[in-house]
Amino acid sequence: MTSIRRQLLLALLSVITLTTLLGALATYRTARDEANAMFDYQLRQLALSFRDQVFRSGGQHNFALDGDAQDFSIQVWRPDGTRLYLSHPRDGLPDKTPLGFATIDTGRGKWRVFGMQQRGQTIQVAQPMHSRDELALAAALRTVAPFLLMLPVLGVLIWVVVGRGLRPLDAVARAVSTRTAVALDPLPENRVPSEVVPLVRALNELLDRLKHALQAQREFTADAAHELRTPLAALSLQVQLAERAPDAAARAEAFGELKGGLRRATHSVQQLLTLARQEPGSGGQAEHIPSPLRLGELVAAVIAAQLPLAEAKDIDLGAAAGSGEDMLDGDEEALRILITNLVGNAIRYTPAGGRVDVASGADESGVFIEVSDSGPGIPAEDRQRVFDRFYRRAQSDEAGSGLGLAIVKTIAERHRATVQLGEAALGGLRVRVQFEPCAASSGPRAFSRAAASLPPGRPS
Template identity: 35%
Template sequence: MTSLRTRLFVILIAATGLIWLSAVAWIYLDSRSKLEHVLDTRLQEAAKMVHSLVDTGRMPETAIAGLPGATVEPAFYERQLSCQIWSLDGRLVARSSGAPGSQLTDQAAGFSDRTVDGERWRVYAVEDAQKGIRVMVGDRIGLRHGLVNDLIAGLLAPALLIAPLLGLLIWLSLGRGLRPLATMAAELKSRDAEDMRPLAAAEAPIEVRPLADALNGLFDKVAAARRHEREITAFAAHELRTPLAGLKTQAQIALATTDATIREGALRQILISVDRTARLVRQLLTLAKLETEQQGPATGRIRISGLLAEIIDSTPPAAGIDVELDPGLAVLEVPGDRESLALALRNLHENAIQHMPRGGTVSWRPAADGRGVAVCDQGPGIPQEELGLVTQRFYRGRHKSPTGTGLGLTIVDIAARRIGALLVLSNRTDGPGLQAALLWNEGSLRR
């Protein structure tokens, strides 16, 4: 299992190490350049000082002539410097302790890099034609590099000693910084399955607050889903109790009577109760699916007339009730999920048939403003004060159907919102009956 604390620790240590290495590289290059300049300046000054001493008579020509190959050790420069004094005719006049016997450079004057006796040297030469001498002062390039390396080692040594302490501090700081997550996890772990209290998001750090808000939102959704489940279960138990009791009563009547007419009537009531119970169970399952299932992807544009024809063909015909499809529906296409749209249209169609008197007509037509589809029946309609209530679960209103469940328009309303449509209910103005319309935004339709 991946640890967030470990991942952050590795990232921070790697970033810190990279910054340190970059700083060391920069210091190394910068220090080397500046040190080279300082050491070159020292070579130049040392050579000029030796030349000055010879020039002032501290090493007169007679002494120089009398000391061929003599070794001198001037005290005015550091021991790692090597000095040679050569006559212009190629004789070694004097040299410092540790200086090679071979000529440091064949260049008359200025700086040069030479290899002498297998070692690399940085040399500065001063030539005096009047005195007939050439002064050469040099130091080993390896010593120069050693100075730079010693400088870098001096910088790295404290860093290496501090690194474990820094790592420990980073690890402890991460633990303290991630403590709100651990606290939140401990609080959630201690809760039971029914505890949906929101977390104290306002007290959480800014970085943790989005997680707390998301969890609180999830708690609200779960609580709402459970509340809906309890409501559906309670309503279902209440609604099923009556038809089941009626079924039992009618079955007892059919069994007890010897009158064929009474038995036939009881059996017909059993069939009606079975149909209503089956429809109630089907709609309960549909409602539960709509409220818990994620919305499906849009399947493109759907032609209303074709889908309505399928729904009408699959719906058992009602005696004495006609169904009309307006030709204008043939060119009406709407966006959305086909399954959700079919669910909404099927429940609208069944609802219209249930409230339709014998001899009436269910009419499907384009909505008046062309933004969707409408179905009109010739039933009693819905009182104006109940139009906003009939989409609530199990609300059946004043003019309820014997086979109604109070769930049909609820299912239509939920399915319509899933496909981006709006369910609009209104009583017809051209006669008795209800008009139910599914309306879309004008920009989403194509005529």
């Protein structure tokens, strides 16, 4: 497991060490430049101290040199190049060089040399460069050593300080651990550092969403239990009536009612399962990966499946003219359920001899599906409530689960679409599912061959 404290400790110690080393390098260069300037001055002063001396070939020349000058080598030449004096015989000592300052590489090391002429004689003072480098390095080490020795202490201090800085995270973790499914109160934002506030707010938003999800789940379970209790009680009563039927005709009638009740209960359970599978976070969504599809093909397939129900009520069901630009990226099975619920509701609530039109296409707002009928419609004040689960209008005589439009809304939200209710040109309800433009899929722009299976007499 990655530790923030350990990462910060390593990062800060690495930065401090790198900064210290860079400072040591800068100190070394500065000390070397200062040493060069100081030793160049000494070279010149040492050479000037010999300008009044008289050197004779073969003579003994004893000059008192203090300890600081023991590192220097002094040479004196005649004008003809004969060396008159050498203070310290050394390997790799540079020969006679031009006057002034110069840095000479003899192959055995670099020397800093200063030469001058006095009374026809050439005086040359030289010093090995490694002496200057050693002095500069010693100065840099003296500067850096305290910081390097303090690194363990800095590590301990950083560990303690970072630990104190991370205490608010521990407090947030403890506060989250106290939350339960029945106590999802938001985390307090007071006394929280500004850096931790975004985390606390994100957790509060998550807790709020979780709270609403759990509340919706509890309400859904309670509503489902309530809705299923009535048909199950009716089924139990119908079974008793069938058992007590005095003759075959009464028994057949009772069994007919029982079969109808079973169909209604089965439909309600199927709608409940469909809604549960379409809810966010359910396992049902992972089974279907969005892919390019044509709404026209789904419309044709749904109309073909719903034709027997429409013909039983003598309802004219077909596809209205569309733009043909009906390509969409979506979950085909979920959209089939959406269209089936819309068409099924329209057929169920449209009186016998009525008409239901289904259209799909695209406009300036994006791809859409539109279902219109000639039924009684829905009053404007009830158009928002019909999306609630298990809601059924009191004026409606049609039996249903009250979940059809709730399923439609859930699937539409999954596909980033909106569901709009309005008045249809046929006189009844118009339901329009409008998809965002980004959901449109590229592909050929033409109605598919599925239009050939639509009922005759309608434009395709």
